Amino acid sequence: xxxxxxxxxxxxxxxxxxxxxxxxxxxxxxxxxxxxxxxxxxxxxxxxxxxxxxxxxxxxxxxxxxxxxxxxxxxxxxxxxxxxxxxxxxxxxxxxxxxxxxxxxxxxxxxxxxxxxxxxxxxxxxxxxxxxxxxxxxxxxxxxxxxxxxxxxxxxxxxxxxxxxxxxxxxxxxxxxxxxxxxxxxxxxxxxxxxxxxxxxxxxxxxxxxxxxxxxxxxxxxxxxxxxxxxxxxxxxxxxxxxxxxxxxxxxxxxxxxxxxxxxxx
Numbered sequence: 001x002x003x004x005x006x007x008x009x010x011x012x013x014x015x016x017x018x019x020x021x022x023x024x025x026x027x028x029x030x031x032x033x034x035x036x037x038x039x040x041x042x043x044x045x046x047x048x049x050x051x052x053x054x055x056x057x058x059x060x061x062x063x064x065x066x067x068x069x070x071x072x073x074x075x076x077x078x079x080x081x082x083x084x085x086x087x088x089x090x091x092x093x094x095x096x097x098x099x100x101x102x103x104x105x106x107x108x109x110x111x112x113x114x115x116x117x118x119x120x121x122x123x124x125x126x127x128x129x130x131x132x133x134x135x136x137x138x139x140x141x142x143x144x145x146x147x148x149x150x151x152x153x154x155x156x157x158x159x160x161x162x163x164x165x166x167x168x169x170x171x172x173x174x175x176x177x178x179x180x181x182x183x184x185x186x187x188x189x190x191x192x193x194x195x196x197x198x199x200x201x202x203x204x205x206x207x208x209x210x211x212x213x214x215x216x217x218x219x220x221x222x223x224x225x226x227x228x229x230x231x232x233x234x235x236x237x238x239x240x241x242x243x244x245x246x247x248x249x250x251x252x253x254x255x256x257x258x259x260x261x262x263x264x265x266x
Contacts, residue, residue, distance in 0.1 A: 021244055023047045025055015025068035026147050027172045028096060028190035029229050032260045033068055036253055042243045049171065052147030059232055060084060065241055067232040070096065070147035070190070087235035093248050095263035097191040097218040098152065098225040101176070101198040103183050108132040110202035110210040113224070116156050119186060122163030127184060140175045140187035141166045148172070151227050152188050191215070192261030218263045229262065 023033050027049040037045035050058075055067035056077050073088060081088050100116060102108065108130055111119075118124040120139055127135045141162055142149040153159060169175045175187040180197030187198075191213055194200050202210035205224040217223035231248070233241045247253050254264040 021045045021066065021241060022064045023066045023068060023231075024050060024058045024064035026052045026070045026229070027142075028070040028148055028192075029068040029093075029231075031192055032094060032229075032257060032262060035256045035260055036244070036248050039252075039256065040244055040247050042247065045244060051143065051145035052150070053145035056232065059088065059234065060086065065233060065237055066244070069230045069232060070227060071150045072230065073232060081234075088232045089235050089238065091231050091233075091245055091249070092228045092265070093231050093245070094229045094254075094257045094265065095218060096227055096229055097213040097215070097223050097263065098148065098156075098188055098227060099191050099194050099200045099213040100186065100188050100203060100225075101179050101194060101200050102186050103179055104197070104199045105183055106132060106199065108201070109199070110204065112207050113156060113203065113205045114207070116203070117158060117160060120152075120157055120162055120166065121160050122165075135184045138182050138185045139163065139166050140178050140185060141168050142172070142175070142188075143168045143170055148188065148190065155227070156188075156225065190262070191218075194261075215258065215261070215263055226263070
């Protein structure tokens with residue numbers, strides 16, 4: 001009799017989407033996922049960061065229901081899921097314009113992709129080399145578990161390695177704080193993290209047209225550093241997570257994307 005009652009309760013929970021759900025991963029997606037979790041009416045949702053790699057590892061280990069990621073799942077990660085008998089499902093939930101930020105006192109307001117590559121790989125070490133003051137460049141990066149770290153390396157550094165003495169930060173908030181307090185600092189963050197304490201630079205990929213990171217410039221595709229933001233789940237857990245994912249990509253959920261400062265799907 002107890003088994004029957006538990007089975008009925010399970011069916012009702014699935015039907016109503018009332019499972020408690022765990023979301024873990026990308027720091028970029030953290031403020032957005034928290035907003036969705038607070039306004040979602042289908043059950044309790046807990047959200048933690050740690051980085052895209054951390055979230056994907058947690059999904060593989062079964063310690064989270066949804067992994068958030070600011071990069072696509074890697075081949076070796078997919079292989080591990082296959083070996084574990086799991087089938088990860090990918091869903092794009094928003095887009096982000098990745099912003100390069102400096103201290104507000106810095107008179108440099110724009111950089112080319114090549115200059116960014118040279119700064120973060122250690123070829124350019126002083127701001128005077130790119131039209132700024134005679135001041136040492138202090139470059140901040142995310143840790144290797146971060147999807148933002150991977151995306152920036154692939155799409156801005158053309159897959160070249162970061163310089164050896166780059167300062168790795170455990171979270172996006174730490175980069176914002178460090179750049180806001182250090183005159184020669186430079187870092188990169190998700191658009192929603194840009195605030196008054198830092199200055200976002202205009203970026204050019206052709207050396208001619210420099211464009212500022214903004215929702216509008218991302219949507220009209222004039223800003224060159226735009227990326228999709230993902231949620232991953234195991235296919236066997238589809239019934240458990242679909243209600244939340246449908247909410248995140250609904251009209252209401254996408255209004256939250258715009259409110260937080262990212263780029264909605266529509």
